[in-house]
Amino acid sequence: MKFLDLAKVYIRSGGGGAGCISFRREKYIEYGGPDGGDGGNGGSVWAEAVEGLNTLIDFRYQQHFFAKSGQHGMGKQRTGKTGDDIVLRVPVGTEILDEDEETVIADLTEVGQRVQLARGGNGGFGNLHFKSATNQAPRRANPGQEGIERTIWLRLKLIADVGLLGMPNAGKSTFLAATSNARPKVADYPFTTLVPNLGVVGVDNVEFVVADIPGLIEGASEGRGLGDLFLGHVERCAVLLHLVDGSSGDPVRDYKTIVGEVEAYGGVLADKPRVTVLNKIDTLDDEERAFIKAEVEAVADGPVMLMSGVTGEGVTDVLRALRTQIDEDRLRHRIAEAAPEEDAPWQP
Numbered sequence: 001m002k003f004l005d006l007a008k009v010y011i012r013s014g015g016g017g018a019g020c021i022s023f024r025r026e027k028y029i030e031y032g033g034p035d036g037g038d039g040g041n042g043g044s045v046w047a048e049a050v051e052g053l054n055t056l057i058d059f060r061y062q063q064h065f066f067a068k069s070g071q072h073g074m075g076k077q078r079t080g081k082t083g084d085d086i087v088l089r090v091p092v093g094t095e096i097l098d099e100d101e102e103t104v105i106a107d108l109t110e111v112g113q114r115v116q117l118a119r120g121g122n123g124g125f126g127n128l129h130f131k132s133a134t135n136q137a138p139r140r141a142n143p144g145q146e147g148i149e150r151t152i153w154l155r156l157k158l159i160a161d162v163g164l165l166g167m168p169n170a171g172k173s174t175f176l177a178a179t180s181n182a183r184p185k186v187a188d189y190p191f192t193t194l195v196p197n198l199g200v201v202g203v204d205n206v207e208f209v210v211a212d213i214p215g216l217i218e219g220a221s222e223g224r225g226l227g228d229l230f231l232g233h234v235e236r237c238a239v240l241l242h243l244v245d246g247s248s249g250d251p252v253r254d255y256k257t258i259v260g261e262v263e264a265y266g267g268v269l270a271d272k273p274r275v276t277v278l279n280k281i282d283t284l285d286d287e288e289r290a291f292i293k294a295e296v297e298a299v300a301d302g303p304v305m306l307m308s309g310v311t312g313e314g315v316t317d318v319l320r321a322l323r324t325q326i327d328e329d330r331l332r333h334r335i336a337e338a339a340p341e342e343d344a345p346w347q348p
Contacts, residue, residue, distance in 0.1 A: 004055050068083035160233070
């Protein structure tokens with residue numbers, strides 16, 4: 001399945017049905033009177049967050065969503081049928097923006113959350129509605145209200161607890177593959193990861209979701225490389241895991257590059273807590289580890305952890321450090337396996 005996190009959609013709610021002008025004329029009924037029914041209401045357009053989706057690819061192949069219009073009123077006091085609603089089923093974490101791509105209409109962050117995007121038009125009154133003591137034979141009816149037509153944007157921001165940051169080939173995908181059942185592509189060339197990947201990571205009987213995004217390079221905020229298009233997918237994370245490649249030759253410069261691009265992106269991302277990790281320490285001896293760690297700590301103004309995603313050294317400590325930064329209500333506790341029951345004596 002292809003990954004798509006931005007889609008333009010055209011929607012239109014249904015128009016209301018027109019009211020009916022009708023009079024009851026039957027044999028042996030002297031005073032029939034008006035009996036025109038009201039028109040039915042038009043269908044509305046809704047958006048709903050559902051489980052099982054992590055891409056907007058469905059909206060690549062269908063961009064127009066039109067709800068049904070209401071039926072016109074009929075004689076014998078019959079009201080027209082209400083038009084059917086139409087529902088846009090989107091992944092959890094989808095933002096709905098107005099046509100200007102800035103005004104947020106809704107942010108669907110929970111399964112089952114619904115929002116009305118365009119309300120259907122009201123049906124018009126039939127002439128029965130206008131009957132009165134002084135106007136016993138009205139010959140007027142209202143037309144139905146027109147539907148609403150608008151253009152919206154759908155922007156997906158994945159729901160994750162931890163977001164991975166780093167230069168290309170910093171070992172982000174290797175870390176995700178080593179700690180979860182996710183199988184992202186891993187190779188020895190830059191920009192192996194082209195779209196975000198999600199993985200469920202477990203430590204100390206709790207689980208949380210980790211998001212791996214394509215690597216950043218210097219000038220990403222200006223569109224270089226893959227740019228900062230995917231940074232929105234880590235905006236909702238509780239903590240950021242910043243991986244620094246210890247074998248890159250200049251880890252300090254790599255660290256400053258990522259921090260600078262995150263700050264240039266703006267928003268709440270720069271203020272999120274970060275766990276800085278020196279990765280690929282399996283390629284360094286003890287003296288090099290201590291020297292590079294001290295250099296990175298000097299510019300990071302905080303502790304730097306050591307880890308190797310290939311050998312697994314330090315991975316558990318990093319996961320526990322991430323866990324302490326995540327609120328309890330976001331963690332998913334594993335169900336403890338039931339202990340086997342001891343053989344009890346047989347009873348009738």
